[in-house]
Amino acid sequence: MVLCPIFACSSNNSSPDLDPSVIESIKQIASTEGFKPYEGNPVVDVGPAGSWDAGALGSMTVLIAEDVFHLYYESWGQRSEKEWDAAEYESLQIGHATSPDGIHWTKDPANPALPRGGEADFDRTGVWDPYVIYEEGLFKMWYGGGGGSQPNFGWAYATSKDGSHFEKKGLIGIGNQTGVEDCHVVHDMESGLYYMYYWYGWDEPEGLYLVTSPTETGFDFNEAVNIKIEGDNSYMKKFGHVLRDKDGWHMFYSNFVQPHCPNSITRYAYSTDGIHWEAKNKRLVRGHDSEVLKLADDLYLMFSSPQNGFDRTGTDVRLSVYKGTLKDLAVKAPFFEIDPPSPLEGKKFHIATGDDPPTTFHFKPEGEVVLSEDWNTEDPYTFNAYYIHEGRQVQIMGEG
Template sequence: MIWKKLGLVYVANGEKDWAISHAYIPTSMMLDEERIRVYVAFLDSHKVGRIGFVDLEARNPLQILKVSDQPVLDIGQAGTFDDNGVTPICLLKYQERLYLYYVGWQLGVKVRYFLLMGLAISEDNGESFQRYSQVPILERSDRELFVRTAAHVHLENDQWKMWYIAGSKWIDVNGKQVPSYNMRYLESINRTDWEKQGAICLDLANEDEYGFGRPFVLKENGLYKMWYSIRSISKSYRLGYAESQDGKTWLRKDQQVGIDVSDSGWDSQMISMACIQKTKYGTYMFYNGNNYGETGFGVAILQ
């Protein structure tokens, strides 16, 4: 596959005190055939993220129609798993409600932070979201101690499938402590109750890699396709691609992802957090560029 980059779409420019910078982890949905809504985390002056949205023309996704005035999901109360930031990851519609799976950020003392999975629900077509629970739907467990998050959730034949990242180790990368984690898989009979440990479905390829980010899964013609972000020591974030017949065992085909960093500009150092959106005008990929979304999110179209 080949993705043609269309350009940078949006980055917060300080016009709101809760949205000083960034537009992190684009998570899209169709409002109708002509409008795309992209949820992102905007950061305040303390680098704490809150979820807002950017509405775009489907015909021309560089054309901005609206930017949210207020967060659709704010941070949690002090002491909860998401009191230092919320980040969108996966959005799906079920029984006339929107279910937003999101990352909750909580600071640590002896480790830098914890990342756990939350769920919020909208009954007004995504104008606002309310927490399903004050605690994460993926809580820490004995073998997934610090990172249990970034889930892509998929409903198929009355069974809920989840691909997510998890890990129990911190490592030193160029003098900075970072978590190390891989991709796991879980199933559930509903969308809220999940087991304490998933099966590893996609593992690190070498010592240079130390983590994956944000899986995005589609099923086309009986084949599961996953886009994900590869975190490595030598290259920072790059996008990867894998395929699976059953959703459990994946074959990495990173060389077929069809998109990489640019020679210069907002996505010249890093490219990550892909979200695929099909429209009648083509299939778009929304993604982040340099410095973990600090330069905003852009869009490419499948050729």
């Protein structure tokens, strides 16, 4: 993979030329102390019963084109309280909403902006995880397709001139395998390279990757670089949305625990080269899958899914607003009360039940517990879960 040196890179995250009155109205709900949740949340909600987006919303991406804010999101047409259901998954399609100010949104009457494919198409069982940028009068979308009852899925590309009607261009790149998801793209205008940060599920818990391409579709996933975030010992760190400015590279990400990210907190990491990352603030906002939009050098919008809302029925889109620079986020306190630590935090227990193999329970901060089955010391099976500790009772919820 070819990466440009830091001094040769530019960013497509330049400040938009917005009406000063819009900027001033947004500043009125912002805080200099960090990303402050908007009191009028949610800003985009699920549709009425029976509509195409009645189930849940997520994986939003936000941009500005010609003074109009555009938000794209995946939507479940059906979503129950089940942790997983293939038929519900196959109701996933991609929607679009617009706003004059980034606060008040109207759903596109032409929705879904990107429907799932026909019976002969790879994406017939759903489309999801959109990421969109706007360049030279063209909306460029990367998205995932397939899954559900179809074991294989892949990453694809589509374009639109009006932002409402997209033309699918097909699967992209080399080595585009099942497992690639949650992509975020930065276009370095000076080098011409597209930087794609994504999650590769088969490499959990270290599934964050970076791959580059000189074109929108030429990514060679076989050449991808594994991304690690130093200073954060959460078992899984996902949803890596990256911005680039004169101060360096900035990533907004979250801890990840199935089934619905019950303890998710959006975090901030910094890098000088886009590859080597260090956690700077692990308590920005409750929630996950956060997309950050730059309005000025000292004004940012964050759109995210609520805590305990990953792929969950009724999940909506929330807004938080920050007046300040990204590099100053390292010292900002969170806009929520921090739960007192459990007496179990930091402790390990080795437990065997009946004929089951022994398991190590390692209790960590923010309700996370990492479990390792000890019977196979060369390749132990390890996963994380969420725990609630009340008195003498410990309830563990998650994969196991």
